[in-house]
Amino acid sequence: MEFAKRMEQFGEGVFSRLAEMRKERVAAGKNVIDLSIGAPNIPPAKRIMEAMAKAVMDPANYVYAISDRKAMLDAVARWYQRRYNVTLDPDTEICSLLGSQDGLAHIALSILDPGDIMMVPDPCYPIFADGPRIAGAELYYMPQKKEHDYVIQLGDIPEEVARKAKFMLVSYPNNPTAAMAPIEFYKELVAFAKKYDIIVLHDNAYSELVFDGREWGSFLELPGAKEVGVEFNSLSKTYGLAGARIGYCLGNSKVVGMLKTLKSNMDYGMFLPIQAAAIEAISGDQSIVAETRAAYERRRDVLCDGLIEAGWQMDKPPGTMFVWAPIPASYEYSEAFVKDLLDKTGVLVTPGSAFGPSGEGYVRMALVQSEEDMQRAVDEVKKSGIFA
Template structure:
């Protein structure tokens, strides 16, 4: 009865962990959850005021149908101010969150049997979207010795020749790695050489640490000829529930998305569009606050864990920590389960992000320092780090 492609989709690891957490809490356990990357910091008062005013206008409850010119202009303005990238109006489209955008773009570009190059480890939707479109996936290992950057030379030539789409994402989820302009130049050159379309997910471009500054893939000459970039306001402004994101770049790819979306949705809720316009064209105080919050949290957590014997490298960007599991464990899933049941701390096993994620867990920086200090004490008390 159910489509074959659905048989290959198991319950999302985040849902499974949440169900286990709820069962433990029902049994009286106190749990500290670092699994889902949902910002715990509320939006600023300015954002909530803007949204309240916009939702107070009855005209804003009509179908949006398409993006307002005001929103398109705001995205173009922000990309020019932030990245010095010039966009035309037909190179921009909103997304109801970048998560759904991965599936929609795959449906636009991929025929059953086409090869899509995907990083491993990677956020699950990077593979699920192409899978639902019938793609054949070729994994590109992100290895520690390469600073978790894609090694283009390691991709077999016959695979590169046959590939239709490549998915790239820096700052990276889950590894917290970042990429520099030289990497993006190599990416554009590789895509042009083999006539591969590129989807670059740039959701964490404002969350780079240690003085680094996030860049756009589209700032590289020729990038718009081969690719498209997703960007999101969810994490940067702590508004994930508003599902406010956009795709920019290659006109043909944007046009295909517009055609598909005209059949399957009625556009972004108008109050969300109005809030997005204000955020993209106004002061960026919220961005600095969120950036500093995650950088400080990462430093606090890693220092505290180091003091109890768990040595983890500082993240270079994103809102995640990519933590090697203790040496006496061989399974990230087993460590995750023990951490949950013995210490009351929830993280995500690296294996759930792909085979190359084995040996790690992902920790989302979504708890305040008080909660992190408590988690550190519970981990130490559990003895789970001891050999």
């Protein structure tokens, strides 16, 4: 059998390797506190589950959706108007995604030809780079450095790269670094994209998970943003709907329209009961959003305060559901530290090397366990003496 040469770019995913490490430890009768995969464990509000359950019991909802229902598109438009003060045309400026991961993979196919340049953050969530690779694009990594608070320095991008680039992706609050960019960055981003005729994708999956009284908005609030690009948003973390796979592409009508055309040839739309759940999530009582944010903030405090006390020097994240922390100076590679940490403490985290060239030397921890489990992780690290 012969397979596509593009598959030579992809090995076994890091999360599959971490899952195997977890499986082996559990099989040996040892405990694991899994902080590796960002899989939310806060369930949806009861009203959202009830809306989906009711729709699931309707036989009429088992046809192909084909396209997004008008009721859902209208609800999304109202959500963006209410939450971000952004006006969107439901018919031309909104497209559902079967989760942001689906959209991040497919939008590259609708914009990039083989050999085109795509600019992605470094470090970055793996699919940010993998989607363009599937499309045959060449990657230019935009460094996110600690000395700049992990904010991309657009002025450092070489002129020849900027002129050749066709598409760029940015994401704040950021996965994996948890950084937040100032409004000045976004103003510069719009001007940069206009100057070099670059399509911008802003991934805004963590807009509701910001802590210590901070606030966050939308890229599309910026004057001129809709002229240069789109934003992705997701219901996975905010509303506990990760497994339902609900995301949206919003903004520039040409970009949204091209993605819709591609998707019409690749899938039959979002399952209608899931559309019902999405409508209920973004249209009903929004108190769950503040409750979810508070839960992640408490988990962050328990984990970070405890690990800092144990000798692990790190910054407390201002947002997201992740902690980005440097590995001890005695380790050269993050994967080696991850293995040692698991062996000595039972705490499983993700090596920073999984997130691109600049990720080496760090690990990412996901705030996806209870406060009690976070405290257990802290206790195990303290007991191990790994940071003594």
